[in-house]
Amino acid sequence: MRKGTAAILLTVFMLSHTELHQLVKIPVLLDHFREHKLEDPGLGFYAFLRMHYEKIVIDDDYQRDQQLPFRDVDCGIVNATATDIPPQLIRIERQSLSEYAIQFHPKRIISYTHLHLADIFQPPRLA
Numbered sequence: 001m002r003k004g005t006a007a008i009l010l011t012v013f014m015l016s017h018t019e020l021h022q023l024v025k026i027p028v029l030l031d032h033f034r035e036h037k038l039e040d041p042g043l044g045f046y047a048f049l050r051m052h053y054e055k056i057v058i059d060d061d062y063q064r065d066q067q068l069p070f071r072d073v074d075c076g077i078v079n080a081t082a083t084d085i086p087p088q089l090i091r092i093e094r095q096s097l098s099e100y101a102i103q104f105h106p107k108r109i110i111s112y113t114h115l116h117l118a119d120i121f122q123p124p125r126l127a
Contacts, residue, residue: 036048
């Protein structure tokens with residue numbers, strides 16, 4: 001039961017959201033080929049396809065030709081993005097390293113003794 005329902009739903013989805021719904025029009029293609037075959041018995045199927053799909057010709061049976069499969073394209077979604085970003089020019093300028101000289105003082109002594117006075121955690125004192 002589930003497989004059958006899934007197959008039906010998949011078929012409905014594919015026919016409505018893709019160009020597979022054009023395959024339903026294949027009997028119209030065959031009927032139209034038979035009509036042309038009655039008019040010209042020497043007409044082959046390939047010549048018939050070339051006549052109807054190679055160039056769009058507006059003739060007496062133009063409305064009938066428009067019913068053929070894959071004659072027109074149904075496009076429901078068009079994504080377009082327009083941006084106006086000016087081109088960027090990137091310049092890399094070389095700077096001398098003397099501007100960034102490191103000052104190193106090896107004899108400098110840093111005392112951290114003042115930090116213990118502000119510390120909350122101090123050893124217990126005798127009163």
